[in-house]
Amino acid sequence: MERTTLDLWVGIFVAAGMAAILVLALKVGNFSLNGSSTYPVYAYFDNIGGLKPRAPIKSAGVVVGRVAAIAFDQKQYKARVTLNIDKQYQFSKDSTASILTSGLLGEQYIGIDTGADDQMLKAGDTITLTQSAIVLEKLIGQFIFNKAGSGNHQ
Numbered sequence: 167m168e169r170t171t172l173d174l175w176v177g178i179f180v181a182a183g184m185a186a187i188l189v190l191a192l193k194v195g196n197f198s199l200n201g202s203s204t205y206p207v208y209a210y211f212d213n214i215g216g217l218k219p220r221a222p223i224k225s226a227g228v229v230v231g232r233v234a235a236i237a238f239d240q241k242q243y244k245a246r247v248t249l250n251i252d253k254q255y256q257f258s259k260d261s262t263a264s265i266l267t268s269g270l271l272g273e274q275y276i277g278i279d280t281g282a283d284d285q286m287l288k289a290g291d292t293i294t295l296t297q298s299a300i301v302l303e304k305l306i307g308q309f310i311f312n313k314a315g316s317g318n319h320q
Contacts, residue, residue, distance in 0.1 A: 204250035215299025265299035
C-alpha cells in the first residue's frame with residue numbers, strides 16, 4: 167500500500183512539472199491561451215528590418231496586439247504587415263505605426279501612436295502613416311559618405 171501511494175505522488179509531481187514546462191514554453195513563444203478576440207489592421211512599410219510574425223504591437227509601452235503576418239506586396243513594392251489588435255483597444259484612423267527596437271540590440275516591435283480623428287480603425291482598415299525600421303548599415307553608410315564628401319579639397 168505504501169509503494170502505490172509513493173508512485174501516485176511521484177506521478178502527480180511529474181505531471182505538475184510537465185504542465186509548468188508547457189506554460190513556460192507558451193509564454194516564451196508569445197502564445198496565448200486566453201482566446202482574446204482581435205481585429206486585423208494592415209500597414210505598409212518600405213523596410214521592416216528584422217520584424218517577425220508574433221512580434222508585439224505596443225502603444226504607450228503596453229502590448230495591444232501581435233503581428234499576424236508579413237508579406238511582400240508586388241503592386242506597391244512594400245512589405246504588407248497584418249496587425250492583430252485586441253478588440254479592447256481602439257485607435258483613431260489617423261494613427262501612425264512605426265517599427266521600433268527594444269534596446270540597442272533588442273527585438274523589433276510595432277509602436278502605434280494614436281491621432282486625433284473621431285473615427286476609429288475597423289477590421290480590415292489600413293494604417294496609412296507608417297515609419298519603416300531604421301537600418302543601422304544605411305545610417306553608418308550615410309555618415310561615412312557625408313564625412314568623406316565634406317572634407318577639405320584644396
